[in-house]
Amino acid sequence: MEEEGYRLQARVVKALAHPTRLQMLALLREGERCACEFGPLMELGQANVSQHLAVLRKAHLVDTRRDGVRVMYSLADERTSDVLDTLAHIARDQFAEAVAALEEVA
Amino acid sequence: MEEEGYRLQARVVKALAHPTRLQMLALLREGERCACEFGPLMELGQANVSQHLAVLRKAHLVDTRRDGVRVMYSLADERTSDVLDTLAHIARDQFAEAVAALEEVA
DNA sequence: ATACTATATTAGCATCTGCTAATATAGTGA
DNA sequence: TCACTATATTAGCAGATGCTAATATAGTAT
Numbered sequence: 001m002e003e004e005g006y007r008l009q010a011r012v013v014k015a016l017a018h019p020t021r022l023q024m025l026a027l028l029r030e031g032e033r034c035a036c037e038f039g040p041l042m043e044l045g046q047a048n049v050s051q052h053l054a055v056l057r058k059a060h061l062v063d064t065r066r067d068g069v070r071v072m073y074s075l076a077d078e079r080t081s082d083v084l085d086t087l088a089h090i091a092r093d094q095f096a097e098a099v100a101a102l103e104e105v106a
Numbered sequence: 107m108e109e110e111g112y113r114l115q116a117r118v119v120k121a122l123a124h125p126t127r128l129q130m131l132a133l134l135r136e137g138e139r140c141a142c143e144f145g146p147l148m149e150l151g152q153a154n155v156s157q158h159l160a161v162l163r164k165a166h167l168v169d170t171r172r173d174g175v176r177v178m179y180s181l182a183d184e185r186t187s188d189v190l191d192t193l194a195h196i197a198r199d200q201f202a203e204a205v206a207a208l209e210e211v212a
Numbered sequence: 213a214t215a216c217t218a219t220a221t222t223a224g225c226a227t228c229t230g231c232t233a234a235t236a237t238a239g240t241g242a
Numbered sequence: 243t244c245a246c247t248a249t250a251t252t253a254g255c256a257g258a259t260g261c262t263a264a265t266a267t268a269g270t271a272t
Contacts, residue, residue, distance in 0.1 A: 019112035
């Protein structure tokens with residue numbers, strides 16, 4: 001039926017599907033940030049930072065504005081925060097369950 | 107700092123990052139389903155269905171139980187539904203904005 | 213203009229993903 | 243046991259993704 005809708009959703013999800021980009025979005029939840037901050041904070045090369053930010057831009061997950069020589073990034077949609085929160089909870093609980101299962105063996 | 111947490115989150119997100127799997131999860135929101143239902147419903151080959159289900163299983167997004175010769179799949183975590191809902195809304199609004207932008211040109 | 217900083221883009225390569233076709237495993241019933 | 247259905251797994255290939263190094267673009271300041 002509406003297979004097209006899932007294709008659109010998948011485009012957004014794919015943009016989220018990398019630890020670096022998840023961390024970038026987490027940093028942006030604290031507020032607008034200069035592109036130049038991610039490299040030092042996350043120990044990434046300049047090109048790498050720029051490419052990951054480009055993925056987020058193309059998925060319309062972030063907005064940008066120029067401030068002189070710098071480019072400022074911010075979250076485009078507050079609902080992204082909800083998604084990130086829920087995902088974090090799911091992942092945390094999965095981890096806790098895995099630990100519990102391991103302890104049961106020992 | 108806790109880069110490991112983002113790696114775990116990304117594992118979950120990657121499992122969501124395909125239109126076929128998004129649609130499978132959407133179908134599972136309606137209730138438990140036999141693996142055999144997805145192929146006919148989504149026009150996919152048997153191996154393809156099984157592989158996508160394996161991705162969802164390995165990410166612990168679905169639970170399975172055997173019922174005779176069939177394997178029944180269900181959502182492992184209700185919070186997945188929230189994520190899917192929010193993603194659907196984000197994607198829908200992005201699409202609406204894109205359409206509006208196009209109409210502005212014309 | 214030149215020099216400088218910040219970003220973005222490109223090229224090339226290695227790795228990952230997703231598909232189809234083929235094979236293997238598991239349960240059921242004659 | 244054999245035959246049958248449902249699932250899962252594997253092999254091989256095509257296409258996507260992510261990285262580094264190099265190059266291009268944009269804005270600022272002298």
